[in-house]
Amino acid sequence: MPRFRAHVMCLGKPMVGLRMDLAAALLAWYDRHARRLPWRARPGAARDPYRVWLSEIMLQQTRVAAVIPYFEKFVARWPTVHDLARARQAEVLAAWAGLGYYARARNLHRCAQTVSETRGGAFPDDETGLAELPGIGAYTAAAIAAIAFDRRTVAVDGNVERVLARLHGVREPLPKSKPTLRALAADLVPELRAGDYAQAVMDLGATICTPAKPACGLCPWNTACAAHRDGEAEDLPARAAKKERPTRHGVAFWLERAGDRAVLLRRRPQEGLLGGMVEVPGTPWRDEPWSTDEALEHAPVHGAWRPLRGDVRHTFTHFHLTLSVIAATADADKADGQWWCDRRDLDDAGLPTLMRKVAKHALKLLTPPATRQP
DNA sequence: TATTCGTGGAC
DNA sequence: TGTCCAAGAAT
Numbered sequence: 535m536p537r538f539r540a541h542v543m544c545l546g547k548p549m550v551g552l553r554m555d556l557a558a559a560l561l562a563w564y565d566r567h568a569r570r571l572p573w574r575a576r577p578g579a580a581r582d583p584y585r586v587w588l589s590e591i592m593l594q595q596t597r598v599a600a601v602i603p604y605f606e607k608f609v610a611r612w613p614t615v616h617d618l619a620r621a622r623q624a625e626v627l628a629a630w631a632g633l634g635y636y637a638r639a640r641n642l643h644r645c646a647q648t649v650s651e652t653r654g655g656a657f658p659d660d661e662t663g664l665a666e667l668p669g670i671g672a673y674t675a676a677a678i679a680a681i682a683f684d685r686r687t688v689a690v691d692g693n694v695e696r697v698l699a700r701l702h703g704v705r706e707p708l709p710k711s712k713p714t715l716r717a718l719a720a721d722l723v724p725e726l727r728a729g730d731y732a733q734a735v736m737d738l739g740a741t742i743c744t745p746a747k748p749a750c751g752l753c754p755w756n757t758a759c760a761a762h763r764d765g766e767a768e769d770l771p772a773r774a775a776k777k778e779r780p781t782r783h784g785v786a787f788w789l790e791r792a793g794d795r796a797v798l799l800r801r802r803p804q805e806g807l808l809g810g811m812v813e814v815p816g817t818p819w820r821d822e823p824w825s826t827d828e829a830l831e832h833a834p835v836h837g838a839w840r841p842l843r844g845d846v847r848h849t850f851t852h853f854h855l856t857l858s859v860i861a862a863t864a865d866a867d868k869a870d871g872q873w874w875c876d877r878r879d880l881d882d883a884g885l886p887t888l889m890r891k892v893a894k895h896a897l898k899l900l901t902p903p904a905t906r907q908p
Numbered sequence: 909t910a911t912t913c914g915t916g917g918a919c
Numbered sequence: 920t921g922t923c924c925a926a927g928a929a930t
Contacts, residue, residue: 594926595914595928596916596926632914636913671928673927691925692924740925913930
C-alpha cells in the first residue's frame with residue numbers, strides 16, 4: 535500500500551492518517567461514481583427523511599433493483615408520512631406484495647402512524663430516537679441518522695462487514711466477527727459528510743467489493759486492502775455453515791364461484807409467515823405430504839374437489855414448500871373473513887409471490903386453451 | 909444467542 | 920436444476 539503508507543509516515547500519526555486517507559479516497563470515488571437512486575437527494579439538495587426512511591426499510595435484506603419500482607410506487611401513492619399513516623394496512627400490504635419480509639410493511643405502517651400522529655410528521659433526528667420506532671433497528675437507525683441528518687454514526691450492514699473484513703483481512707467467520715468489524719468500521723467514519731460516507735460504503739460494496747468476483751482493480755481502497763494483497767478477497771468474509779432447509783407440504787383449495795368463476799381468497803393472521811397477507815385458502819403446512827381425504831378436512835366448503843396435476847414449489851428463507859392444489863366449483867356463499875375475487879383482479883389482489891404461483895398454476899390448468907390469453 | 913421472518917438474480 | 924445471499928429486525 536505505497537500511497538497510503540507514504541502519507542501516513544508524513545503525518546506521524548499512523549492510524550489517524552490512514553483513516554483520513556481512506557475516508558477521503560472513498561468520498562472522492564463516491565463523488566465520481568455515486569449511483570443515482572430515486573431516494574437520493576441531488577448534491578446540495580435537502581434530504582427528505584421520509585424518503586430516506588422508506589428506502590432504508592425497503593432495502594433491508596433486499597437488492598436495489600428489486601426496491602426501485604416499489605419505492606416509486608409508494609412515494610407516488612403516499613408522498614408524505616401523513617399520507618402513508620392514513621392508508622389502510624391492507625392497502626400498504628397489497629402495495630408491498632412481492633417484496634417479501636412482510637413484517638417490514640406492518641411495522642412501516644405503524645411507524646408512519648406514530649410519526650404522523652405523535653410527532654407532527656417529523657422523524658427523530660438522532661440514532662436513539664429513530665431506534666425506538668417500529669421496524670428501525672441498529673443499522674437502520676444509524677443509516678437514517680447519517681443520510682437524512684448527517685449525524686456521524688456507524689452504520690454497519692452486510693456491505694460494511696464484507697468491505698471491512700477484506701480491508702483488514704479478518705478471517706474469523708460471521709457472525710462471531712461482528713463486534714470486531716463494527717470497531718474497525720467505527721475507526722473509518724469521517725468527521726464530515728457522514729451521510730455521503732455511509733452511502734459510499736454501500737455503493738462500494740454493491741458495485742466494486744461484491745460478494746463474488748470483486749472488481750479490485752477499480753477499488754479506491756485496493757492499495758490498502760489486506761485481502762486483495764493476499765489474493766483472498768473472494769474468500770472473505772467467512773461465514774458459519776448454514777443448516778439445511780427441510781421441505782414442508784400443504785394443500786391449497788382453488789374454489790371458483792359458479793357463473794363468474796370468481797376465486798375465493800382470505801387473509802392470513804397478522805403473526806408469522808406472510809402475516810396479514812392475502813392467500814388462497816389451504817391446509818396448514820407440515821413435514822409430511824397430505825392425502826386428499828386428509829386435506830379435505832380443512833376445505834372451506836364441501837364439494838366435488840379434484841386434484842390438479844403437478845404442484846407448486848416455493849423456497850422461503852428456512853424451508854422449501856411444496857403445495858398441491860385441489861379445485862372445485864361452489865354455489866355456496868363465502869364464509870366470514872373470506873371473499874370472492876374476480877379472476878381479472880387477481881393480479882391486483884395483493885397476493886404474495888407464493889400465492890401468485892398458486893393462481894398461475896390453477897389458471898393454467900383450468901383455463902381452456904381456446905380462451906387462454908395469447 | 910439463535911431462530912424466524914421473502915424474494916429473485918447470479919452463478 | 921440447486922445454492923447463495925442482499926442496505927436486518929423482532930423475538
